[in-house]
Amino acid sequence: MPADNHTFTLVITGAPYSSQAPETALGFAQAALRAGHTIDRVFLYGDGVHLASSLPSPPSDEINWTRAWSDFLQEHSVPAVACIASALRRGLVNESEQRRYQLPASNLATPFEIAGLGEWVESTIKSSAQSSRVIYFHGGA
Amino acid sequence: MHTLIVIDQPPYGSWGGRESLDMAFSLAAFDQPVSLLFIDAGVLWLKQGQEPGGINQKSVERNLAAASIFGVESLLADTAACHRFGLNEDNLINGVTRIDNTGATLQQYQHVAFSG
Numbered sequence: 001m002p003a004d005n006h007t008f009t010l011v012i013t014g015a016p017y018s019s020q021a022p023e024t025a026l027g028f029a030q031a032a033l034r035a036g037h038t039i040d041r042v043f044l045y046g047d048g049v050h051l052a053s054s055l056p057s058p059p060s061d062e063i064n065w066t067r068a069w070s071d072f073l074q075e076h077s078v079p080a081v082a083c084i085a086s087a088l089r090r091g092l093v094n095e096s097e098q099r100r101y102q103l104p105a106s107n108l109a110t111p112f113e114i115a116g117l118g119e120w121v122e123s124t125i126k127s128s129a130q131s132s133r134v135i136y137f138h139g140g141a
Numbered sequence: 142m143h144t145l146i147v148i149d150q151p152p153y154g155s156w157g158g159r160e161s162l163d164m165a166f167s168l169a170a171f172d173q174p175v176s177l178l179f180i181d182a183g184v185l186w187l188k189q190g191q192e193p194g195g196i197n198q199k200s201v202e203r204n205l206a207a208a209s210i211f212g213v214e215s216l217l218a219d220t221a222a223c224h225r226f227g228l229n230e231d232n233l234i235n236g237v238t239r240i241d242n243t244g245a246t247l248q249q250y251q252h253v254a255f256s257g
Contacts, residue, residue: 011254045160045164046157086160116167118171121168121173124142124173125171125173127142128251128252136255
């Protein structure tokens with residue numbers, strides 16, 4: 001670990017295929033790890049929660065951003081959380097939310113989890129440490 | 142650490158601003174200092190007498206009026222944007238502080254988050 005090691009939380013608010021946010025965030029995450037930094041967690045908010053859906057099936061010559069992120073997260077043991085309020089509005093649910101709302105299916109991809117904004121609050125509290133930052137990847141207006 | 146949430150989108154065209162407001166309330170719920178800054182068309186959040194029932198949405202005015210009760214420290218609005226959208230002391234909701242230099246304001250906060 002270099003002496004100037006930083007810890008990053010990445011917040012992604014842009015959806016795959018409508019914005020470049022998930023792609024840019026993945027590029028940042030890979031570069032940060034290569035440089036010896038740490039990714040504390042990834043938080044999906046707003047339209048960003050679509051990244052955690054297991055259902056998108058792009059043409060075979062395009063990148064599946066859910067799978068690309070999923071592989072990265074599992075390879076590096078980085079936790080990723082989708083905001084529950086954003087997720088429920090947009091039809092992204094795990095099995096327990098499927099049961100709670102009696103929905104016909106669940107679609108949360110591995111290893112994503114669903115949790116509250118408290119996860120993001122915790123990251124912002126942690127980021128008051130000098131070496132820690134929360135970085136936002138938006139879809140643009 | 143004081144967080145500033147910046148809202149630059151008008152209230153009803155997207156859910157982005159509403160979700161930014163949730164971020165602010167969430168920080169406040171965890172006793173973290175937070176303020177809201179409205180710039181560009183985002184200042185329209187602060188207009189009195191919003192009636193979005195016709196588009197099946199709930200007014201954000203009541204949420205903002207409750208912001209201080211929930212622990213949001215201040216509602217800031219860019220003076221130039223208020224002027225552009227015809228907002229003044231007569232039609233702004235209560236408790237809004239207008240600021241002239243948004244750049245300097247941004248510098249005062251350790252953590253600044255824009256609405257997506």
